[in-house]
Amino acid sequence: MKITVLGAAREVGRSAFLMKSDNASIMLDYGVLLKREPIYPVHVKPKDLDAVIITHAHLDHSGFVPSLFLSQSSAIEVLGTLPTFELSHLLIEDMIKISGYYLPFEYIDLLTMMKHSKSLQYREQYAIKDVTFTLHESGHILGGATVFLEHAKKHLFYTGDINTRGSKMLRPADLDLDAVDVMIIESTYSQTEQTPREQSETELLQYAHEVVERGGTLFIPAFSVERAQEIACVLKANNFSHKVAMDGMALKANEIMLRHPNFLRDAEMFKRSVGDAEWVTGWKRRKKIVREPCVIISPAGMLVGGSAVFYIQELAKNNKNGIALVSFQGERTPGRELLERRVATFDGKVIKCSADIKRFEFSGHNSRSELFEILDRVKGNPKVLTVHGDETSCVKFAEEIKEKYGYDASAPNVGEIIEV
Ligand SMILES: [Zn+2]
């Protein structure tokens, strides 16, 4: 098989890998890199493709798939789990709605893409011409999968985004696989050991108690898919007794997730976590709740839009309130500004923040040591491609893998072709 790297090479975003067998052409993810203007993966002719496999709903993996369906007559199959399709629909629709930039596709193309979707169960074998593959739980977000693919007795393992320790919401990634010949592995935190999850939870809990018990409101801006729900689960699992509210697109994600209990680690616990929270709908309630001592969880995670903008403007004024940043804060986002300079700019309006600000690490990705544990567990003598990380994270990770395991490892560039 031949693999062409079309994106996520020494960068985080626009994941896209084209796998070619003797007869089939299969795309593994086709995402966008969201900067001020989105950056797309290398173009391919849709008519040359047989299928696209989407590992999970995050836009850096799913966001550009509709561009392959500009022609209604497309015969491409789109494969993934059912929650991946429902969550992708939600996120891509939102991207189309809020994009102030030009997008080369429209809502109708998203609908065409969905018409071509076929949902698979984890470990359900599926064939595309001379290729067979299975999806395996990735532990990263609901419905997220890794891909294990076979052609001519060669095996490819693509991790997508992976979390082998699991979370309050999700089971750990499933690494019970046959021997691998080529592996595409994410490198996001290959050079970083993140704060242990239990420690982040304890610290967040303490902070939530502190803010609410002094009569303040704690605002937690969080990505609508996964992080918002995970934080609600963390509070519930630790018996947090004060009011918790959720708002914005997180509510739509809640609804989707509640429909897929078997993809959750503990469906009952999840139901209680998001079910016992108040779902804030409407401005009347929103304006009132900012004066109540409680915890409010709402997107956007980096404060680039959504009801988060309203909450920050309201809550920033008073020093008894708190803001807990639990998501990654990209460069030049209001979230990063807030963290570094205690101000945030919305539509040119500068808001000075008197409220308390704290940052907590709650990543859905493996830490450095856990990435190496994957390599310890994978069987075979694979060629390894390190992707989905910044330049240093990909290059150093490849060097370390070569040294430690003796594998042929490299951090590929965009356009590179690898043959096994
Ligand atoms: Zn992801």
Ligand SMILES: [Zn+2]
């Ligand atoms: Zn990703």
